[in-house]
Amino acid sequence: MPTRYAYMITRLDTGRRMSSGTLVLIGDDTAKLADSLLTQNRVEHSYYAGSRRCSVWPQPADVPMPDTAPVTAEHYDG
Known part of the structure; x- marks a missing residue:
């Protein structure tokens, strides 16, 4: 089933x-x-x-994109 995700890449x-x-x-x-x-x-x-750090989290279409990744996001460093 397709899920909408948001991502944010930041400098470590x-x-x-x-x-x-x-x-x-x-x-x-x-x-x-x-x-x-x-x-x-x-x-x-x-x-x-x-x-860099890539943070990924489920993001409902009716919710605005936050300025920072939520605490519940999954974080991947690379």
């Missing part, structure tokens, strides 16, 4: 947001999703060679 050194958005995922392999998003972010933001 400063916590500054580099990328965020929502997408629909079939299944629940958020680790694979985070790996793909981190890879894409490294290409798009190649000026920054440091570590």
Whole structure:
């Protein structure tokens, strides 16, 4: 069953947001999703060679995107 997820990628050194958005995922392999998003972010933001964190969480369509990842988000560092 498709689930809408939000993601936020931040720099680990400063916590500054580099990328965020929502997408629909079939299944629940958020680790694979985070790996793909981190890879894409490294290409798009190649000026920054440091570590990043990708936070992923279910995000209902009728709820606005938060400014920071919620405490319940899954976090993947890369």
